[in-house]
Amino acid sequence: MLNESLWRQWAPLPLRLIIGYGFMAHGWAKLSRGPEEFARLLEQIGTPLPEVTAWVSTFIEILGGLGILAGAFVALVSIPLIVMMLVAMFTVHLRYGFSAINTIGLTADGPQFGPPGYEINLLYVAGLLALILGGAGPLSIDRLLSRRKGEQAGAPSCCQSARRLSDCQ
Secondary structure (H helix, E strand, C coil), rough: CCCCHHHHHHHHHHHHHHHHEEEEECCCCHHCHHHHHHHHHHHHHCCCCCHHHHHHHHHHHHHHHHHHHCCCCCHHHHHHHHHHHHHHHHHHHHHHHHCCCCCEEECCCCEEECCCCCCHHHHHHHHHHHHHHCCCCCCCHHHHHHHHHHHHHHCCHCCCCCCCCCCCC
């Protein structure tokens, strides 16, 4: 493949787009239904301070998702999102097994699905870890900030995106 490293730098972009959108969509759904509804679910599973937790988790999903989508402070924003996925996995989804789609029956209207397992939680965690370890990639605020920091340090602009200093010479 021509210039493989050029293509590899774009790998984080689809991860950021789908993960960021996913968190924002889930947070927006909680907000539009009213976090009080989510608080009732949290109360059923024994979460302390369910009302506060519902509001906090709603805004973490919306703002964290926006941060991931924009590629802003990805490593920092990912931490509470990962914690939320792990808590959801161990308190709700683990008992339903791995699969995100659990078919429990078939009716004239089509298949009936049971509660989802922890597969999606693990996919979100893996995607966030990949972004933490690999960086936010191009078209991200993190990339823009790192370039500005490099310019302030006096590095030649050709070296900002180079993997090794010898690539610039």
